[in-house]
Amino acid sequence: MKYAVTFAEKHGGEEQSTLARQMARTKRRAKLQALALIAPLMLFLVVVLVLPIGTLLARGFDNGDAAALLPRTAEALSAWNGQDAPHEELFAALAGDLKEAAREDVAVLAKQLNYHDAGMRSMFLKLARKVRTAEAPYAPSFIEVNEDWSSPRYWRALQQVMPSVTDFYILSALDLMRDENGDIASVPPSTAVNLEVLARTFTVSASVTVMCLLLGYPLAALIARSRGTAANVLIVLVLLPFWTSLLVRTSAWVVLLQSRGVVNNVLAWLGMIDPEAPLDLIYNRVGVVIAMTHILLPFMILPIYSVMKGIPPVYMRAAASLGARPLSSFFRVYLPMTMPGVSAGCLLVFILALGYYITPALVGGPRDQMISYFIAYYANQVTNWGMAAALSIILLVAVLVLYVIYNRLVGIQRLRIG
Amino acid sequence: MNERFISFEAVRKSYDGANYVVRGLDLDVAEGEFLTLLGPSGSGKTTTLMMLAGFEEPTHGSISLGGARIDSVPAYDRNIGMVFQNYALFPHMTVGENVAFPLKMRGVSKSQISERVSSALDMVRMAGFESRRPSQLSGGQQQRIALARALVFEPRLVLMDEPLGALDKQLREHMQIEIKHLHERLGINVVYVTHDQSEALTMSDRVGVFSDGVLQQIATPHELYEKPANIFVAGFVGENNVVPGEVVDIDAGLCRVRTPDGSVISAVAGEHVRKPARVVVVVRPERIVLAREGDEAANRFAGKLEEVIYHGDHVRLRLNLLGSEGLQVKLAASAITAPFSLGATIHVGWRPQDCRALIQS
Numbered sequence: 001m002k003y004a005v006t007f008a009e010k011h012g013g014e015e016q017s018t019l020a021r022q023m024a025r026t027k028r029r030a031k032l033q034a035l036a037l038i039a040p041l042m043l044f045l046v047v048v049l050v051l052p053i054g055t056l057l058a059r060g061f062d063n064g065d066a067a068a069l070l071p072r073t074a075e076a077l078s079a080w081n082g083q084d085a086p087h088e089e090l091f092a093a094l095a096g097d098l099k100e101a102a103r104e105d106v107a108v109l110a111k112q113l114n115y116h117d118a119g120m121r122s123m124f125l126k127l128a129r130k131v132r133t134a135e136a137p138y139a140p141s142f143i144e145v146n147e148d149w150s151s152p153r154y155w156r157a158l159q160q161v162m163p164s165v166t167d168f169y170i171l172s173a174l175d176l177m178r179d180e181n182g183d184i185a186s187v188p189p190s191t192a193v194n195l196e197v198l199a200r201t202f203t204v205s206a207s208v209t210v211m212c213l214l215l216g217y218p219l220a221a222l223i224a225r226s227r228g229t230a231a232n233v234l235i236v237l238v239l240l241p242f243w244t245s246l247l248v249r250t251s252a253w254v255v256l257l258q259s260r261g262v263v264n265n266v267l268a269w270l271g272m273i274d275p276e277a278p279l280d281l282i283y284n285r286v287g288v289v290i291a292m293t294h295i296l297l298p299f300m301i302l303p304i305y306s307v308m309k310g311i312p313p314v315y316m317r318a319a320a321s322l323g324a325r326p327l328s329s330f331f332r333v334y335l336p337m338t339m340p341g342v343s344a345g346c347l348l349v350f351i352l353a354l355g356y357y358i359t360p361a362l363v364g365g366p367r368d369q370m371i372s373y374f375i376a377y378y379a380n381q382v383t384n385w386g387m388a389a390a391l392s393i394i395l396l397v398a399v400l401v402l403y404v405i406y407n408r409l410v411g412i413q414r415l416r417i418g
Numbered sequence: 419m420n421e422r423f424i425s426f427e428a429v430r431k432s433y434d435g436a437n438y439v440v441r442g443l444d445l446d447v448a449e450g451e452f453l454t455l456l457g458p459s460g461s462g463k464t465t466t467l468m469m470l471a472g473f474e475e476p477t478h479g480s481i482s483l484g485g486a487r488i489d490s491v492p493a494y495d496r497n498i499g500m501v502f503q504n505y506a507l508f509p510h511m512t513v514g515e516n517v518a519f520p521l522k523m524r525g526v527s528k529s530q531i532s533e534r535v536s537s538a539l540d541m542v543r544m545a546g547f548e549s550r551r552p553s554q555l556s557g558g559q560q561q562r563i564a565l566a567r568a569l570v571f572e573p574r575l576v577l578m579d580e581p582l583g584a585l586d587k588q589l590r591e592h593m594q595i596e597i598k599h600l601h602e603r604l605g606i607n608v609v610y611v612t613h614d615q616s617e618a619l620t621m622s623d624r625v626g627v628f629s630d631g632v633l634q635q636i637a638t639p640h641e642l643y644e645k646p647a648n649i650f651v652a653g654f655v656g657e658n659n660v661v662p663g664e665v666v667d668i669d670a671g672l673c674r675v676r677t678p679d680g681s682v683i684s685a686v687a688g689e690h691v692r693k694p695a696r697v698v699v700v701v702r703p704e705r706i707v708l709a710r711e712g713d714e715a716a717n718r719f720a721g722k723l724e725e726v727i728y729h730g731d732h733v734r735l736r737l738n739l740l741g742s743e744g745l746q747v748k749l750a751a752s753a754i755t756a757p758f759s760l761g762a763t764i765h766v767g768w769r770p771q772d773c774r775a776l777i778q779s
């Protein structure tokens with residue numbers, strides 16, 4: 001009897017381990033199959049998304065290879081303390097390097113030096129030309145080009161471009177810089193523009209979000225309450241803008257809002273404004289907010305609508321049967337129940353608004369341009385990839401921070417709604 | 419006691435302007451009464467309740483509560499508690515906040531609120547659940563919270579629309595008894611909607627049976643079961659065998675009905691039954707008993723046994739009798755002495771007062 005039991009146990013155990021092995025094998029195969037299936041997509045994502053964005057962002061820290069171009073100067077500068085008056089050793093090192101450097105490389109370097117000390121570009125190119133024919137001692141030829149070569153000023157700029165990685169662009173994007181001692185300090189107010197642009201970007205985005213919420217919430221409620229054809233027509237009206245080019249929609253606002261445009265004409269015809277003094281509705285903040293609100297409105301309406309759609313009317317009836325007047329049942333019951341939609345809509349609109357480019361560029365004035373405009377400006381107009389990348393990083397970080405906050409909030413909300 | 423605490427007068431309701439879903443409802447409910455509206459799906463029960471609660475307006479007629487017309491009183495001012503089919507507890511509030519909600523709306527002071535909330539939760543035996551979310555409760559627990567919320571502000575009237583529909587059978591029966599006890603203890607009015615007839619019979623003081631927007635009969639559960647007013651009620655409440663026939667004789671409330679196969683049944687004459695008239699005789703399966711050959715009962719017939727189904731406490735027979743294929747007989751298991759054999763001829767009978775002749779509409 002005992003023997004039989006052990007046998008059965010043993011037998012059962014064997015069977016079990018075979019089963020486990022088989023299951024593991026099937027699972028492994030399924031996993032490999034899944035991986036093989038998604039591999040092309042992953043590859044595609046890496047090639048078209050992760051790599052380009054990664055390289056772009058890396059540019060924000062890339063300082064070029066000045067040290068390879070000017071190896072002797074790099075060595076001499078590392079021995080220099082940054083305070084003393086420059087001595088012949090430095091002059092000789094730089095002159096030697098410049099004699100051997102290719103012209104194109106020097107031009108690139110000159111441009112980069114210009115970021116650190118405006119006006120240095122042409123001076124440095126001139127120096128490079130002159131030094132090719134100069135003989136030791138070199139100091140006088142340098143000072144002949146610009147007498148500041150005898151002070152630490154230009155040498156410090158050179159020192160800045162030597163490391164291959166830099167925080168210069170990120171700091172500049174935040175209106176910060178390294179002072180003589182290498183500490184982080186604010187840039188002089190005359191050159192500080194980026195923080196203002198950042199603040200403006202946030203202000204415009206926030207105003208657009210608020211406007212979208214104020215307009216979108218009642219509209220979403222209306223759609224959620226309508227039935228049949230009416231609801232379908234309203235939804236199509238909300239979605240209609242998606243099927244029209246962004247450029248067309250923005251240009252339409254130009255037509256509507258310009259000083260002799262439809263809106264001003266109608267107001268004048270109604271006698272509400274003086275025809276000689278039309279309202280300034282475009283090429284300023286008002287125009288930007290109006291046009292962006294219109295374009296981003298669907299992104300507010302749709303998430304709110306989908307949440308409202310899921311709230312059965314019985315809750316409002318329950319509130320009324322318990323004695324809640326319409327206003328209190330709205331604020332105490334309906335609004336809290338639609339909060340997940342509201343926060344999703346606000347987040348979506350705010351994030352989209354942060355990166356908006358075309359609309360402010362077309363209907364805004366010079367003081368309404370947002371961060372994307374400056375990214376495009378640095379990338380396309382002055383080919384300063386470092387700054388373009390640094391501003392992009394800041395935008396990306398802002399979006400990520402918002403996303404994390406949202407996740408927290410919605411996490412809490414989920415808990416509340418369960 | 420006010421005999422006309424709630425009163426519907428010639429109330430009609432149409433949603434689309436073409437069809438009436440409630441047609442000419444006249445209904446009085448006495449103070450403290452537990453009234454159930456019973457009827458098949460789509461018969462207008464919820465609509466009637468919604469008009470009383472103030473969520474729908476009667477197309478014609480008027481409704482009064484406690485002697486005053488309430489047609490123009492908005493729902494939030496009617497002071498009527500309501501329990502919904504799916505409870506409608508606010509998901510973003512805790513149990514405590516849910517129950518406190520009607521008190522807050524009435525501006526009750528904070529200390530009063532917490533006192534009354536905990537006594538309401540005590541009443542439904544849910545004390546200690548204040549800080550839970552509705553989603554963390556079982557169906558039966560949510561039901562009790564909904565009940566506490568509808569009762570905490572001490573309304574004169576509580577409406578319940580299939581409040582137990584989502585619960586399983588056992589819990590439903592348990593909650594039926596609890597609601598019944600609460601009603602007795604608090605002495606409030608309850609108007610209760612269900613399409614479950616056993617629920618209606620066990621809980622109510624009176625039951626109103628709806629069909630097609632018409633109140634077919636309103637009566638105590640006993641009367642409804644024993645004296646159905648028409649064929650619809652006879653078929654809807656409990657089980658009934660239906661045998662068509664023609665009245666051949668009527669005398670002192672008893673009539674004789676000839677069936678198509680020529681037999682004659684003695685039955686209580688229902689309303690409007692005259693001679694001659696086409697009627698149906700309704701008789702409940704449990705009122706039919708086995709008869710011995712040679713018994714001289716008034717209604718005694720022989721038929722072929724088609725089917726026997728054993729139910730434990732009782733046995734159901736299906737007989738081919740009086741020209742109808744499926745006459746059901748329900749026998750207590752203890753009444754059966756010998757085994758049945760299919761196809762055999764069986765003698766059954768019932769007393770005339772156990773069957774009714776009703777006008778065929």
Ligand SMILES: Nc1ncnc2c1ncn2[C@@H]1O[C@H](COP(=O)(O)OP(=O)(O)OP(=O)(O)O)[C@@H](O)[C@H]1O
Nearest residue numbers: 433434439457458459460461462463464465466613
């Ligand atoms: N809001 C409405 N709009 C249009 N028709 C409605 C509306 N509510 C109900 N009806 C119709 O009125 C009729 C009666 O509905 P009601 O809800 O009163 O039935 P009920 O007796 O409660 O049925 P159930 O047992 O299924 O709940 C049905 O035919 C229904 O389709």
Ligand SMILES: [Mg+2]
Nearest residue numbers: 463464465579
């Ligand atoms: Mg209903």
